[in-house]
């Protein structure tokens with residue numbers, strides 16, 4: 001399992017130079033695990049070509065036996081022979097197509113796996129810059145194209161290629177000068193394909209980009225449906241979507257024009273070839289220089305060549321299409337993954353921030369400026385401060401989503417730059433500001449905290465999080481499915497589920513980035529009690545907007561615009577002049 005990802009990543013990375021040789025080599029490497037299937041498919045495809053050749057070849061003895069010798073006995077066996085030939089051809093066609101398509105499907109499966117594993121491995125910096133819709137589009141649409149091209153193009157290449165060669169041989173043996181004459185048009189066909197192929201690649205890139213734009217719009221619309229309706233943005237969204245669709249339509253049509261134009265020119269040039277043959281060949285038959293059997297065998301070969309040749313002319317276009325997809329996969333694969341390795345250690349939970357500054361990529365200001373903090377193991381720390389002060393940023397740095405631009409974060413005397421992300425994250429239980437629930441059962445969502453936990457432990461955690469009661473009132477209890485993003489639960493209920501998840505994890509470091517507002521006072525007290533339930537024995541960092549939660553904190557750290565402006569216990573800070581007292585008077589003034 002693990003290997004697919006590394007292999008796919010490796011294959012695309014090692015061959016990332018943008019030339020067709022590298023791309024062919026990529027094809028070879030991803031096909032290699034299925035090489036026996038490929039060999040079988042190619043063997044069958046050659047048998048198929050052989051039978052096609054035989055049909056053209058046998059036209060001569062058959063026709064000569066009928067027209068010249070007028071043999072009754074031969075005619076009696078002919079139908080059976082024809083039926084047999086076509087049956088065998090059907091069977092080989094089936095086998096070839098089946099095997100080729102299965103190789104395509106297998107390749108696409110492993111690429112989808114590889115890309116997904118790469119995606120989970122990419123750092124948060126990738127995700128703040130990339131729309132998730134674009135990524136979804138990459139995984140779904142692009143790779144689908146790759147499936148089409150791998151199975152169809154490979155099939156066309158081998159079956160049609162082999163058939164064209166064998167039929168040419170038949171034609172040459174029957175009448176080489178006539179064959180030479182009719183093949184004069186082939187260089188023309190090849191030339192027109194070459195020119196069109198380049199335009200095809202350009203257009204194909206554009207189409208891919210537009211599909212990704214469409215996916216982004218769809219994705220965002222679904223996530224933000226409530227807002228779209230509430231803000232009556234319906235028409236605006238519709239317009240945006242329609243515009244992109246039209247643009248996509250135009251791009252697709254351009255692609256179709258190029259594709260069909262190349263088919264059309266092949267057809268026209270083919271017509272010229274046939275005209276030459278019929279005229280010159282007919283002359284040879286009339287002047288008795290060629291038997292009617294030979295002539296028909298020749299014409300059969302040429303007529304049969306036509307379709308595979310047309311298909312073959314598409315191989316190049318399809319390959320260009322596939323190359324644009326390969327380019328996009330290379331793009332993802334070449335992004336740097338999160339750091340692997342580092343010291344593995346069981347974390348106890350003391351945390352020190354030394355002069356930590358941090359600037360988000362592309363941001364003009366620092367989100368944190370020279371933060372110094374010392375948190376002992378088991379302490380309860382509260383981070384407070386106005387919105388945008390940098391509270392969530394500190395938590396993200398602690399979780400290893402980002403590294404400080406300067407300064408160090410020391411956990412248990414180890415710099416987080418040297419600590420393995422796995423050890424660090426295992427020690428942390430986090431309840432984030434935006435509640436993330438997956439489209440699964442309640443139990444599965446809680447289990448994310450600790451996948452091996454027993455059902456009893458899940459219930460225990462839910463009880464501690466004050467979630468058990470409402471869960472039991474749901475139709476299927478713990479097995480109730482939560483809709484996409486948990487739409488069927490209230491804000492407070494969702495929050496308590498994420499708390500249960502964090503409790504089940506039983507972490508050494510517990511972080512609450514409290515979802516503010518919008519909770520009713522009942523939910524609020526329950527959440528507060530839940531938090532109090534699980535604090536003992538852990539290093540806890542609470543980002544709270546409600547001061548009642550943090551009165552008990554060992555240390556309250558007041559942040560403002562990325563700097564620590566006050567630090568101390570509630571009773572110390574509430575008597576000092578400053579942001580904290582302002583916050584207190586605002587809240588308690590309102591509350592009491």
Ligand SMILES: Nc1ncnc2c1ncn2[C@@H]1O[C@H](COP(=O)(O)OP(=O)(O)OP(=O)(O)O)[C@@H](O)[C@H]1O
Pocket residue numbers: 128360361363367385386387388389390391392393394433
């Ligand atoms: N992904 C990002 N890219 C660029 N800037 C960001 C990003 N995330 C946050 N910021 C900026 O960093 C600063 C600190 O943000 P942060 O989310 O840490 O604030 P906060 O204290 O958690 O606020 P709140 O109480 O509203 O949650 C803000 O000025 C914000 O605009």
Ligand SMILES: [Mg+2]
Pocket residue numbers: 391392393433513
């Ligand atoms: Mg925040």
